C-alpha cells in the first residue's frame with residue numbers, strides 16, 4: 001500500500017505534543033544505465049520513483065532535534081551543536097544533513113520530526129538518498145528561504161554519506177531524488193552538473209525491478225574499494241596523458257598503455273567504467289531513435305561488466321539476469337551499487353506476465369526466498385506536501 005501523509009501525521013501527533021508541522025517528501029530512484037560512472041565524472045540516466053520518504057517537521061524552540069523513525073519504531077535526540085552526533089545510522093543521515101546545511105549558513109533550529117518510507121531498504125533504490133533529500137529540502141524551506149539550489153541540496157546529501165556515514169558515493173542518487181520529474185528520466189553529466197529530462201514513454205515496453213531480497217549495504221561494502229581502484233588507475237593514466245583527469249576521459253588504448261603499472265584487478269575495474277561511458281551514450285542515441293532493442297542489449301552488456309569486471313554482482317542477481325535472458329526480456333541488469341538489491345528489466349508488454357511468472361516460480365526454488373516485483377512508475381522529486 002502506498003505510503004500517505006496521514007500515516008506519518010497520525011504518528012507525529014501521537015509521538016509529540018499533539019500539534020502538526022509541515023510535511024515533505026523525497027523519492028528513491030531507478031537508473032536505466034550508467035552504473036558506477038558518477039564518481040568517475042561520467043554520465044548517469046536515473047529517474048525518481050513513486051516510492052518515497054515522507055517526513056513531518058515542526059520547530060520546537062530548542063537546539064535539539066527529536067527524531068522518530070516510524071518504520072524502525074526508534075527514537076533519538078541530538079543537539080545541533082554537538083560535533084559527534086547520534087549513533088543510530090538512520091539518525092546520522094538527519095544529523096549530517098542538519099550540520100551540512102548549517103555549514104552553508106542556513107540557521108537551522110531544533111525541531112521535532114517523524115518520518116516513514118516505502119523505498120525498500122537495501123534494494124539499491126536509494127532509500128538513504130531519499131531520507132537525506134527530504135530533510136535537505138525541508139530545512140531549506142523552513143530556515144533557508146529556499147535559497148540553496150537543488151544541486152547543492154543533492155551535494156548536502158552526498159557529503160552526509162561521505163562524512164557522517166562512511167560511504168564515498170557519487171552524486172546520482174541524491175541528484176535524482178531532488179530533481180526527479182514524473183514521466184521523465186534524466187541524463188546527468190556528473191562532471192559539469194548539466195542535465196536534461198528525457199520523457200520516458202517506451203511504447204510497448206515496461207520497466208520492472210526484481211528485488212532479489214539480498215540486502216545490500218554500501219557502508220562497509222567494497223563500494224569504497226571500487227572507487228579507490230578507479231582513482232588509482234586514473235592517477236596513473238594521468239601521469240602519461242595529463243588530459244585524463246578521471247576515467248571519464250580515458251580510452252581503452254590509454255588503459256592498455258599503463259597496464260604494467262596498475263594491478264590486474266584495478267585494470268579490470270577501469271575497463272568496465274570506460275565501457276559503461278560508451279554504453280550510456282549508446283543508450284541515449286538509441287532512445288532518440290526509439291530503438292529499445294539496442295537499449296536492452298546495452299543493459300545486458302552492463303550486467304556482464306558489473307558481474308565479471310566490476311564484480312559487484314552475486315549469485316542471486318546473476319540468476320535473475322539469466323532468467324530474464326531465457327524469458328526473452330529485452331534488457332536486464334543489476335541496478336545501483338550492486339552486492340544485492342534489484343535487477344532492472346526492460347520487458348516487452350507481451351512477455352511481461354510470463355517473465356514475472358517464471359521469476360516467481362524459479363527464484364524461490366533455487367534460493368528459498370521470494371523475490372519482490374516492483375513496477376516502475378517515474379515520479380516527482382523532493383517537495384513540500386503540506
Ligand code: GLA
Pocket residue numbers: 034035036037038039126169170171172173218336337338
Ligand atoms: C550507489 C551510489 C551512487 C552510484 C551507484 C552506482 O547507488 O550511491 O552514487 O555510484 O551506487 O552507480
